[in-house]
Amino acid sequence: KNQVEQSPQSLIILEGKNCTLQCNYTVSPFSNLRWYKQDTGRGPVSLTIMTFSENTKSNGRYTATLDADTKQSSLHITASQLSDSASYICVVSASEGGGADGLTFGKGTHLIIQP
Amino acid sequence: DTGVSQDPRHKITKRGQNVTFRCDPISEHNRLYWYRQTLGQGPEFLTYFQNEAQLEKSRLLSDRFSAERPKGSFSTLEIQRTEQGDSAMYLCASSLGVGTQYFGPGTRLLVL
Numbered sequence: 001k002n003q004v005e006q007s008p009q010s011l012i013i014l015e016g017k018n019c020t021l022q023c024n025y026t027v028s029p030f031s032n033l034r035w036y037k038q039d040t041g042r043g044p045v046s047l048t049i050m051t052f053s054e055n056t057k058s059n060g061r062y063t064a065t066l067d068a069d070t071k072q073s074s075l076h077i078t079a080s081q082l083s084d085s086a087s088y089i090c091v092v093s094a095s096e097g098g099g100a101d102g103l104t105f106g107k108g109t110h111l112i113i114q115p
Numbered sequence: 116d117t118g119v120s121q122d123p124r125h126k127i128t129k130r131g132q133n134v135t136f137r138c139d140p141i142s143e144h145n146r147l148y149w150y151r152q153t154l155g156q157g158p159e160f161l162t163y164f165q166n167e168a169q170l171e172k173s174r175l176l177s178d179r180f181s182a183e184r185p186k187g188s189f190s191t192l193e194i195q196r197t198e199q200g201d202s203a204m205y206l207c208a209s210s211l212g213v214g215t216q217y218f219g220p221g222t223r224l225l226v227l
Contacts, residue, residue, distance in 0.1 A: 004157075034215070036218075041204075041220075041221070041223070042220050042221065043119070043121075043206050043207075043208070043218030043219050043220050043221050044158070044206075044218045045218065046215050046216075046217070049215060089157050089158075091157075093213075102213070103160065103216075105157030105158050105159070106157050107155065107156050107157045108155075108156075108157055110155075
């Protein structure tokens, strides 16, 4: 069964500090991995997308890494800001077909940035 | 604003009533997805359309749920005889083919 596990479940850090969120997956065959940011009461917004051949991708202060051998990904946030407070969801695509079998969502890491 | 829009943003209804939600995707996107999300969980797939054709439905989509996309543009999701367990955020997303899905703001449903 395709699964995506994220850790930690929740995290509280001080403004200005860095943090790293983890995503482990058992999805096969692997197509790509996306990180989404979801503000409270809003829909998810795509941050990064990585395919099998990519092992790092940056989007401003967000840097995602992918190790396809160990089936792990991380999202590193540098110099956190209050606006980074949100849930971060890891989504892994098993195929190009879309639909239920195409995407497996993690439950998300709830990040709180304290001033 | 050319993003995905959903209406209404919030809906409170009594158990047993019917509700209908609307999603307007990004105009050039041919795929439209519906998801349900409960507190502390990731989105769960419900169904998706390619143009006007409904190509896949999840087991989560009971016979009380029906979705349409009659002209391949906007879509509606109807829940009949709502139950308290239907309380959730209903998210719509659209994409161009199998590209990145862009999500709408969601409709938060509360069934009393």
